[in-house]
Structure formats: structure tokens, C-alpha cells
Amino acid sequence: MNAHAEHAGHHVVPVSTYLIIFAALIAGTLLTVGAAYYDIDFQVLGYTVPLNTTVALLIAGTKAALVVLFFMHVKYSSRLIWVFAAAGFLWLIILFTLTLADYQSRAW
Amino acid sequence: MTDARQPALPKLHYLNADYGIKSWLLTTDHKRIAILYLLGVTFFFFVGGLFAVLVRVELLTPAGDFVQAETYNKLFTMHGVFMVFFFLIPTIPAVLGNFLVPLMIGARDLAFPRINLLSWYIYMAGGAFTILAMAAGGVDTGWTFYTPYSSTYANTHVMLTGIGVFITGFSSILTGLNFIVTIHKMRAPGLTWFRLPLFIWAHYATSLIMILGTPVVAITVLLLALERAFRIGIFDPALGGDPVLFQHLFWFYSHPAVYIMILPGMGVVNELITCFSRKKIFGYHFIAFSSVAIALLGFLVWAHHMFVAGLSVYASLVFSVLSFLVAIPSAIKVFNWTATLYKGSVSYQAPMLYAMGFIGLFTLGGLTGLFLATLAVDIHVHDTYFVVAHFHYIMVGGMVMAYMGGLHYWWPKMTGRMYPDTWARFAALVIFIGFNLTFFPQFVLGYLGMPRRYHAYPEEFQVLNVMSTAGASILGVGYLIPFFYLMYSLRYGAIAGPNPWGAKGLEWETPSPPPTENFPVTPMVTEEPYEYGAPGAAPRGHVRPQEAPGD
Amino acid sequence: MWTGIPLFPEQASTFAREVDLLYLFLVGVSGFFTVAIFTLVFYFAVRYRRRHADEIPPAVAESATLEIAWSVIPLGITMVMFGWGAKLYFEMRKPPSEALQMWVVGKQWMWKIQHPEGKREINELHVPVGRPVRLQMISEDVIHSFYIPAFRIKQDVLPGRYSELWFEATRPGEYHLFCAEYCGTKHSGMIGKVVVMEAAAYEQWLMGTPTGETMEQAGERLFVQNNCNTCHHDRADARGPVLQGAFGKPVRLESGQTVVVDEAYVRESILNPAGKVVAGYRPVMPTYQGQISEEGVLQLLAYIRSLRERPQK
């Protein structure tokens, strides 16, 4: 009865877009497998900071974002959907950071 | 009730629109589903209450002489499980919320009526598993299911109970989902966000918590069940797991769950205070946003349940300071309610007595929460009766008082009939007195150092325990009285008419009981919320002669 | 004899007075607000009671100033509570280095306590007055919680991980010792007493019965009995790391990480030797999981810790 102005969902995404995203996802998969075979380190102050997981998560995050935006049409959806989709990931981050904050700062 | 010209019941309404068991069990009408929930939660409330009575009887004497230690442990566990998961969490949203959310926003039903019915069945299925666990011999882990006791050592029915809790979680999720979609997409024309009743804001905030928190406890309980079934050790230190991780995941939901219980209660109180003081609510925006703030901040404080559990010092500091922050929106609400009474026209009908009781008891419950957020004091009072008293002030003094107030307030809307107000006021008074006598001594007991979940206790704690048990018996009577007069009113109560309180809000603009489609025509909202006392809006109380509603 | 209902437990540690003071501050603030809200609600309800059925009260303008005031002032008060509580909490979590070490093992449903001199007791803890005491605690089964109300201290006792507690008793006497974390059927039977004694009396109590060996001696005996010394010695062909002088120092692991040799690490290395192997050694050590009791591990720890003082030859 309100907010009928948003006819966003009727947006028909062209097949070519799907194919481009698909190609990017496949490329990302190959990239993440390839990268996993190399030691990716970062040297700082004499410490070696391993970055393999960070890289893997960055690639996975990018792939997920592509799926969410294009396959799941969030790019073409109302702001409400944007907010809720973001909230899901934000709450996941809250669960992660506050829990790990405990583990990072204790002896166990 | 002194009125000679009784209004008549509408000819056709949701209660008599269809007959037979099937018409109830297969209904998709949110109002009928609310009634189904009412039956369910009332049943579980009395089951949980029965366990509470037995617990209090045992604690009358220091020695563990009424029941065996193992039985006692099962009693407090089943009391907690039934009350938390099957009464406190679902009650206000699933009964009052289910009934009122569509009515208050001028919709014909919730967005997904069949999912709404499904969530009732899920709730009952979860309840059935838990009842089964109880019948099979019960469970003795405490409602918190702490590992490794629950995963490895307990040899009671942890699995069955866990399955019951897991299943019921989905009922909560589906209810929350339904509310959010309904509130976003189905408001009547003209009903902007800031014209919504604060009851709706509170339910919106509650639904957010249900959506975001419940799945975490679901997976946690599921992992616990897997751990018991297959002897794997995700939370068992003997197998490399960390029991404190269980506590993190458990409280990530179970602390916000406290706000699932209390936020809808706060929502109810907004409606009662304004109606019975005939005042526009003081600080509408602040109350609305404080509901959302509580829902959001509520997710950042869970580890204050774990200050002595082996949490790191730094994590403790962070969680302590965040816990204090969540107190502020609650304080804002209390101050605004009090200010609403100022220069009002206050009447003392039963719902208002409950609302005033709520303000007082919630204030005390909330303030004692500050003790638990204060690190050094929490070290001493954690896991003592101080904590027990604190959360009962919030849960029973807050949520149950609000629920009773709301149930009385909307009873005429739900049934079309009035209850005897004198009895209702008397019951409210008995409950208030019984409650305080039961739980106030427990604050003292806790500070003296009496640990919770003790079957037997040192003798010097007896006097306070006797006071508490005496209070509980008064409280028990207080809860039975409404049961009887509400039943009585179903048949003999005076006909209420559409708006017996002269209240504002869309739900009062349709007949009592409402027709299945809620409104004959979709209402158009042109008014700000709680426009009591506005020119041309003379209150139409049922104490005053009024026209019979057309139907 | 009726002596009235006590409101406070006895104050018998250095923390008790400070916690009570903070508690009283909280009671004061809460009392003020509770009374204020109750009074206002009651006063408004009576003063502005409905006098006739058609009464329409005047509108009251909202006030942003009020809203801000009653948000910011409570925030300020709570921050005082936080700061005060946190400061005291830090003291409670930081045992002084000269503290007397004792060991606690919790199991369903008893407390087992060991003194450095070798004395052992069950469900009783004897401590001298006026001396800081540090408890290192672990559970054999489920989570317990070591709670002495008269001292205002409490700490969960976890399986598989050491937790710590300290206090300084200020008054001789007997006090309750409770298990505060629900631990099964006889949870409420997992209680005992703390006996605070004058220093001289405590010494006498320690000497009271022949104790045999100290914690360190018991640890050394276990060290030999379990053949630890066949690998952990300071000769060149040692198959395990040298323990002399190792405790408390960082050590590099085979995986490249660095850890500090503390109680948790030594415990893990005894029970799970392959988990974190010191660089330069092979994972040849068998596990002692299930072969040494928690008390035994504590004794071994006491011995290995004592080796800190003995420099490598």
C-alpha cells in the first residue's frame, strides 16, 4: 500500500551480464586454488605475517558480492533489500569480532 | 459497567465466522492464531509455574528434604526451559502481537498467514518434544545447557529437550520475519513510520532480534546434540573443544533474547499509559528509537554473563562498558513514561495498575542490572540469588506484568466482553505484593552469597527463603484469580463495544470482536499517534453511554 | 535467637570492604532512582487522577532539553560505575608476585586443595591471615566455580585450562566455600569452609601432620617415575628440550611460531606433546593424557617451574 514506486524487481538482467559474472566467478575459483599453492607473506618489523587466508577470503568475498549483486539482483533492488542484506553480514561480523576479541586477548 | 444501554456484539466476527475444530486448526486468520497461541502459552505458563512452586517448597527448609537433589535439579531446569522458551519469548509477540499488528496498521492479515499458522505448529511441536523429555524423566542441565556437563556428563534427556528448543526457535524466526515484512509492506495509507503505535515499533525491534539471534542458538544447540549423539568434541575440553565457546554462542542469542521478552512488554506499556492518562506519549521519537537502540546494542553485551567464566580481562572491560550503554535507552523509556502521566487524566483500571507496576518493577530490575555490569560487583554476585532476583524483576515484574496489563486491555477487543474490573484490580494488587515478597528477599540472599541452583543451603539463609516462598504462594494465587474471572467473562461479561476505554489506535475503530477481514474498508490514517485530548476527539469510554456499533 | 536479617556477608578479605563500598554506591544510586520513579508515578497518579469521565487533559509540550538531560546524566553516572568497577576488577585479577601459591582441583563434587609444603585437604582451605594467596585451579570434569562470599571473590574452574584467583584474608575465622557454577546432582553439596588462621597457628597447622614431600618434590618424583628425565636432561644427546631455566621464557616452535613457556603450554605439552613441538626436536614424546592426574600435572608443573631458578649447567 506504500512504496509501490519501486518496480525494481521487474528489472530483467540481460543474459550477457549473467555470462560475464559467471566467467568472473570461474576465474575467481581458479585464482583462489592457484593462490593457495603459494606462500603469500607480508614482512613487517621482522615478523612474517601469512596472508594466504586473507587473500582466500578476499577472493571469496568478491565472488559472494558478485553473486549477491547480480545473480540475486540486489544491485537492482530497493534500498530496503540493500539494508537487510548488509545487516546480515554486519551481524556476522559482530559475532566474529567480539568472540575472537576474547580469544585473541587471553592465554588459551 | 453501570451503563444500562449495553452495546451489542457484532453479528459476524472472527470467532463465529466458522465453527468446528478444523476451522481453528487450519485457520490462517492472525486473530485465531493468536487465540491458539494464547492457549499454548497459558498451558506452558502453568506447567512452568508448577515447577516453580515445587522449587520454592523445597527451599522452605535448608536441608534438601522435600525432593531428591536430582529431582530438584530437574525441577529448576524444566521451570527455566518452559518459562524461557515456551512462555517468555513467544507470549507477547505471538499472542498480542499476532492479534494486534495487522489491526494496528490497518492490514487485513499478516503478510504470510500460512507461515503464521506453520509457526504455531512448530511451536507446539517443540513444546511436544520438551513435554516428552519431561515425561521421559526430565533434564537436569539448567536451561543454559552449559558444556561439558550437558554434552558429556548429564545422563538425562538433553537431546530431546535440545530438539524441542531447536524446533521452537524456528517458530520465533518465522513470527519475526512475518512481522517485519508486514510492518514494512502493509501499513494503511497515511500510516507513516512516525504515526505507528509504539507497540509496533517495539515489535519491529523484537523481530529484528528474533531474526538475527535465534539462528545462532539453533546451530549451537544442534552442535550440542551432535556432540552428544556422535561423541565429537566441539565444546568438550577432553576432546580439544572449548566450553567457553559454547557460552559465547549461547549468550549471543540468549542475552538479546532478554530483549525479545521485555521489548514487547515495553510496547504494551506505551499503549496502556497513554490510554489511561489520556495523554499523548511524551517523547514519541525517543521511545521509538530507544526500542531499536536496545535491539541493536543488545547484541553487543552478551559476554557480561561470562565475567567469571574465564573471559579475558580486556574482553571483560569491553563487554562491561557496552552493557552500561544498553541501560540508557531503557532509562529514556522509563523517564518518558513517567513524564507522560504529568498533567494527565489518570484512571486506575486494572490495565493501568499493571502498567504502573511495570514501571516500578522494571526500574528496579533494570537498575540492579547495573550491578551485574559493574565488573567487581558482578564477581561477587554472579551465579547467586542476586542474579535470580534481577532477572525475575525484568521477566516477571516486567514482561509478565505488561502481558497481564495488555491481556486485560485488549481482552474486550479479542472477546467482545468486559471482565469484572474490581476482581481484576484486586488480582493486580495481589500479584504486585506477592511478586515483591517473593523476589526482593532474593537480592539480599544473593549479596549474602547464596548460590543459585542449590538444593540445600546453609541455615542462616532460611529466614529470607521462607519470606520468598510465602511471597510465591501469594503470587501463585494472584495468577489464578484472572484465570477464573477471564473464563467467567467469556460468557457473562458485559458487552464491550468497539472502544470501551476511549482509546486511540486503529484496532479500536473496528468492532469487538473484529470481523475476519479486520476492517470493512481499509482505514485511512490522518492523525498523529496518541492524539488524546485533541480538539474534536472527545474520549468515548464505555463508562459513558454510547451507540451500538453498526456491523 | 533473633538477630535480625543480615544484609551483608562478613568482610574477611582486603577486597570485601572495597566491593561493599562500590555496592553501597550502586545501592544509593539505584535507591534514589527507584524512589524517585515510584514517588513520581504515585504522585502524578493521585494528583492528576481522572475527576470526571469526559475530562480532557491539557497537552504538554515535549522537551528536547529534558530528553537530553535524562540521557546524558545517567550515561555519566554509569560511566562512573564502570570506571570504579573496572579499577577494582583489575586489582582482583592481578595477584601480587609474592603471593603464596596453592592449588585447587575441582571434581564432581569436591574441592581438592594442595599446599606448596605438600599438605593436602578436601573441601577445606587453610590460609594465613594478612598474606596474599594465589590459587591455581583446574577441574577434572565439568565447570565448577570457586566462590568465597566473605572474600567477595569467585572464579569458574574449567576443565582443560587453568584459571586463577587471589585474595588476602584479613580476619581469622571460618567462612563458606561454595561451588557457584551448576555442576550436576550434588552441586549444592560441593561446599566447604575456608579457615583463616594467624600466621603462627597456620605454621603449626602445616606442621601438624607429617606431610612427606613438598609439591616440588612430588613433582620431581613423578618426573622420574614417568621417565621424563630420560629425554629431558641437559646432556648433548637430549631428545627433549632442556627444562632447566626454560619456564617463563619464550621458545621457538617447529611451526615457526613463538610461545612463552607458561603453565598452559607445559600442561599442553605433557598431555598433547605433538601439538606444539619446540624447534629442533622431533615429535617423539608419547602423550600422558589419562596417565597423570590433574594433581600430578600440577606437581610436575611446580617442579618444572622450580627448575627456572636452576640455571643450565
Next chain:
Amino acid sequence: MTEHGTASAVAHQFDDLEQQREAGSLGMWLFLITEIMFFGGMFTAYAVYRYAYYNAFIEGSSHLNVPLGAANTVVLIVSSLTMALAVHAAQRGKKKAMVAWLALTIVLGGAFLGVKVVEYKDKYDHGLIPGALWNPKHEGGVAPPAEMQLFFSLYFAMTGMHALHMVIGIGIMLALMRMALRGRFSPEYYAPVEVSGLYWHFVDIVWIFLFPLLYLIGLHVVKGHG
């Protein structure tokens, strides 16, 4: 998530199809948020234990079959594409194409589950099932058994829960095919296809994270050491 009795009718509580479609889509998104948090609990457990037992996780990971995992990732991405194309066909009202794309999606989902079965069987053969059946038959492992079991407990919990979601997804798509064949959908009314698509893509996303975190974490170490 389908609240629609008949293909063309608007359910009584809604004013029009547009409102109904928006409500359905929002409802599904809210459901997916709960799914994020549901898997989030397990991801948190994974993060905590991986932080604590790094070596055991590396070693546990080395027992997983990377080529099969990678192949499954590709299968799932392709199935996401076919699902997107099914929605596309539904939007255009192309019934036959839509049914075909759905069928292909189901086949791909089945293939994924088939590979999963092969992998589980392999773990069983090697005694890598945590709990009572734990009996690893491998040489040269050094990680403590309890910590290794934790890795496999999480592996089975996470992939098992993911596979369960796949099974449910396949069930939903079978129902969609049935509805499509009965002519329930039109370019105006295809919301059930759309929200089911959201669900399927979400399941894909979960795997996109599971694959590197479970299968790939040990590769660089193994290479580095030999």
C-alpha cells in the same frame, strides 16, 4: 516461502501483485539473514579452533580432495548460472526454457551431492569420521588426534548442513517445475521462482566460503615443506 494459492490471484491480504511480490522477496531476504547467522555460528567455531589448532587444521585439510572440491565449486557456480537463467526465462514468460534451466540446475545439484557422497565415503574408508568411528589410517601425521577430530567435526557439520540445504533446494525446484508445467507462472507472476533463486544462490555463496576455508588452507604449507 510461497504464499500463493493460485497462479494469478493476489492473496487476500495483499492489495496487488506488486505488493505481494515485494513482500515475498523481502521475506526471503530476511530468511536468508537467519541462514547467514545459522552458518555464522559454525564459521565462528571454525575461526576459534583454527586459531587455536592451526597445525591440526592444516593437516586435516591436507586429507581433503582438492580437485573434487574445486570441481564441485565449478558445478555449483554453473548451477547458479542456470538458476539465474531460469529466473530470466520466467521473467520473459518462456515456460519451456525455464523448465529446462530448472532441470539442468537440479542435475547439477545432484552432481554436487554425488561428488559429496564420494568424498564422505573416502573419509569413511580412511577412518576420518570423528567420534566413535575415528580410526585414521595414514602415515606421518603428527597433529594430536583430538584436534584433528575437531577439524573433521567442523568439516562434516558445515558441509553436511550445506548439503542438507542443497537437498531442500532440489526439492523446491522440483515443486517449481511442477508448478511451471501446470502453467502457474506468467511474466507478471513468477515470484516463487525468483525467491527460490535467491535461496539457491545463497547456498552457492556458503560453498564459496567453505571451499577455500576447508580445502585450501594447507596447500602452501605442504608445498613449502616438500
